[in-house]
Amino acid sequence: MTAHVPGGGLVAAVELDGDGAHPAAWRWSGRAPADVLGPAALRSVVRTAEDAGFALATFADGPLPPSSGLDAAGRLEAGTRAAFVATTTRSLGLAPTLHVATTEPFHLATQLAALDHATNGRAGWVVGTANDAASAATVGAVPLGDDALHRETADVVDVARALWDSWEDDSVVRDVATGRYLDPDKVHHVDFTGARFTVKGPLITPRPPQGQIVVIADAALGIADRADVVLVRGTDPDDVAAAATRARDAGAPRVFAEVDVVLDGSDPAAAARLAALDADTVWPPTGRLRHVGTPAGLVTVLKRLAGSVDGVRFHPAVLAVDLPLLATEVLPGLRDLLRRPGRTLRASLGLPRPANRHVAAGSPA
């Protein structure tokens, strides 16, 4: 089995939420915990990721505080975070997590389209499905059943994609002779009917530069055929490879492995760092491949993964420590294997810019 990115190469992505993936990361970041909520921390971590050559940064989010208990922290809304760095980055893809059941689908589609315009084509969307009682209560709702949530997820992705196609690329004509700013035949109602909502359309925002925002979904959501990138888990490279095969069989255009990392720095060693972190709060298993060890060891693992996936999303245990190590010790070690970021996120992924459904093959999809 082989990955099938045209031109090959692994795409490097990194999750940049908070102080890192480990619930106790806030104690080991070398700064006041509240600083994570400010513009300087966000700018800094994003700059590190872009300078390191990552093609994509993701921003986890949810309606509730991240972590729980003693580690329950503050968190800024992810779409706003991603947008804040839109004009100060050049090549980094920016993908916030937005949730399907606790938001308005029309706003969600508009926000992502605006992010794509603000970045000139570098927006992605990590599909979130927060559906516990406390999350639902933030919008005065109750959780959906499993089937209903799956349907809701599919509906929100479908309506977002329909809305992103609701303006054809050449709909703004600015024809001085006729006085027409746009061609009304190229701006379409979507008339979407889902299980729990309807949307008339069109979007208030013209078609995003990428045509379609890059939709990133965990394999467990069961929407591989609707996504552009499917995130797969597995606690060793063989598990990841098997999960990748399943995702491709389900229709995933690109497959990324999810990898937790705790790296050896100068001192102490990774295992000791993890033990110290876990002494504060135990990092429960995430189902993701977890590398605790040397950067060179991680490079070896990644080379194996390159045979089965198109990219890797790293979850640094402590961003302040592990992100610089990824930047200086790991990504350079992958030089020949790493896919360089392109002008748009789709280009970084080797994905074409999709034709508009109202134009493709001359008939609506």
Added chain:
Amino acid sequence: MTDRPSTEPQVHLGVFLTGVGPQLIWAHPDAAPHMAIETFVDVVQLLERGLFDAFFLGEGLRVRENRGRPYDLDVAGRPDAITQLAALAGATSRIGLVATQNTTYNEPADLARRLASLDLLSDGRAGWNIVTTDNAWTGENFRHGGWLEHARRYERAGEFVEAAKALWAAWEPDAAQDARAKSWSRPGAIADVRRATDLVHLTATPTVPGSRQGRPVLFQAGDSAGGRDLAARHADVVFTAHTEYDAALAYATDLRERLARHGRSPDSLRILPGAGVVLGDTPADAEDKARWVREEQITGPRALAYFEQYWGADLSGYDPDGPLPDIEPSADELDPSRGTISIDRRKGKLDLIARWREQAAAQGLSIRQLALEVSPGHPSFVGTPGQVADEWARFVRTRAVDGFNLLPYLIPQSLTEIVEKLVPALQDRGVYRTEYTGGTLRDHLALPPVDDTGPR
């Protein structure tokens, strides 16, 4: 620290970029592309050089239509306001950033969190222009459809804003602890917020603390009695339509009386009417330019389309330079598909059309000439920079207004000349800052510190 070191009243300026609509001239070769992020960055950085208080984005949650199809003659298409302002926050350091967001088709916890996030990332420069929407036509894009009857929209808005204020006040100061503490936040320092009425229902643990200015500055734009009352209870700034001096003064007097009834000081609210400005080197030059602007805005096809919404009929066969349509208008009132309808035009359109017919007959006006007379969007201030500055100084010195929210007609040029010519004229008269002296939007507006605890 505030921007009011002396007692001399100051002109506070914002720019309101609706993003769509007939006032924006797009056919001119100098018109910048209206969706390009570069255009927005250039404009906001220009305004920051001009020491403006704030940059506003409008909202419209459905693409405007004319007889069931997307309306094709005006600039259309705009970004999500909070997303765009967050991007602009990253490209600026001083100017306030205000998002128009409505209380009908948002959820309080979600919107409050997005606004608070913008407020923190901009380091205290965010504002929220609170609007309500009651039309089912816009609702067709949302989960609840046209769920809120007209009479209850301000009731929902009031409860929504109260919930947002509670969410923004839920973190005690310094709720976050240091890295050696037992827990991230001080126990009990972040309060859950609960609301359970038939209009606002939520339980949430806010994840965003207050910013350097406390919370986003609240703007309110409604002019009905319900809107004025909402402003008097909750707003820090009102965004009105009254630019004629006597009307502005009467409005200010009325609003200050309402403020007193809610236990608020007259200085706790700024009044910023929306205003169009056309500048010229001489008075005659300015008048010529204002006429040119109107003629660019009201083209023949737009004049026909303007009357089509009143007639409820296809008028494309009529000559815009000829007499008014001879067919009778439909009996139904205006629908909202061309954007918000002002309250005084929601009923009685047949009487209005009858008056237009009389006016056109009496003055011998063509369709387009009548549209130039009666359609909204006349610039409020036309003159040399010195003339306009003198007039504005009088407005603020007599407390008729606290400043203006400017509606540009050509981007960026109509703003460039305000920054380069009108701002210095205002500075010469001592009614405009010569540098930013504060860091937050609340500072720029010289508003007192947030007090969300007093009687309302």
